[in-house]
Amino acid sequence: MRRRITVASAMIGALALFTLAGCTTDPNVSENTESAAPEETEESVDWFDQALFDKQDAERDVVPEGPENEPYLQYINAEFVDTSQFASQGPKKACFANASISNPWRQTGWITMNQQLKVLQEAGAISEMETRDAQDSDDTQIADIDYFINEGNCDVFIISPNSTAAMTPAVQRACDTGKPVIVFDRGVETDCPITFIHPIGGFAWGIDTAEFLIDNLNEGDKVVALRILPGVDVLEQRWAAADKLFQEAGIEAVDYFTGADPAEIKKIISDELAKGDVQGVWMDAGDGAVAAIEAFEDAGADYPVMTGEDEMSFLRKWKETGLTGLAPVYSNFQWRTPLLAAQMIFAGQQVPSEWVLPQSPITAEEGDEYLALNENMPDGHYAKFGGEDLPGYPQVWEDRVIP
DSSP: OOEEEEEOHHHHHHHHHHHHTOSSOOOOOOOOOOOSSOEEEEEOOOOOOHHHHHHHHHHTTSOOBSOTTOGGGOBSSOOEEOOGGGOOOSOEEEEEEEOOOOSHHHHHHHHHHHHHHHHHHHTTSEEEEEEEEOTTOHHHHHHHHHHHHHHOOOSEEEEEOSSHHHHHHHHHHHHHTTSOEEEESSOOSOOOSSEEEEESOHHHHHHHHHHHHHHHSOTTOEEEEEEOOTTOHHHHHHHHHHHHHHHHHTOEEEEEEOTTOHHHHHHHHHHHHHHSOOOEEEESSSTTHHHHHHHHHHHTOOOOEEEOOSBHHHHHHHHHHTOOEEBOOOOGGGGTHHHHHHHHHHTTOOEESEEEEOOOOBOHHHHHHHHHHTTTSOTTOBTTOOOTTSTTTTHHHHTTOOO
């Protein structure tokens, strides 16, 4: 899928901190360059992978195994790893190398993770979690992981990589200590971690959203695709899947990078509406969805068929407008799973080598339920955060208490 796209490189560089943390995730980040003015760049990477597309497509229809009301412990098509060599008594120290908490998706997960930590500390499973925040920097996170290795006081390494390729050698060094390594959210190019935890993935998101739009539009209709940043694999996979399906269905789709800038989003939509009708809006992440909807309102145009995300700002605007919508999900509750996996590993229990968590969108029929469950949550909260049974609920998330 080779195309020419116009991007504002300066805007992308300035907003890279926001995006690399990923309202979503699993990125293989390419280096961005800055310039004072917009320039035309050519993206030559073919992000479409038929085998991975087919795998994630099939996983969407698999009923997850595991505890019925604990999606953060469920798994899809798992192959289990024997962890008996790590079984030992007493509380363990976790060392967490985090990419960042620089956007609302990661902040929601970070709050949830810390509330889960409290439960495991009270249970005597985890003594403490020493955390280093890389602030979206590969170099910083590499140094963080090496710091933990050299410190020598970690019983388990938990790593949410800033990027895939750059972080692989550091993750391998952590594995070489003989201590268990748990990777989540974004992957690395080694299978040495005991478990890699993530939702189904970007292709599944792209299929869910494109099929929804196709089912609610007609051949020849126009869709504006709003994308955050090039070079992030999970985001690129979302668009690669959607673009393939739009082409097959005869949907006219034009895509733009926005940097999640509301003003840029409004300008793009306004410009497209000035050219003619726009029947659909597709997003690779929901931040900025409200700005897109407001652009239709400003133009006095009919609301589009639209996909956003399970961020509360979109769910509320969706309800207010009554537009035909879908809220895809990149399961935020995955932030609980690494600590629970550590508890299982030190108990000598098997864990999935690739721990694929369920990833199901919020439909119109479910919208009211999730609005009610999260009535007092801030707009930046994610509805399927999965922390309702944790201490501090709902106040800690409502108050946005960032540890």
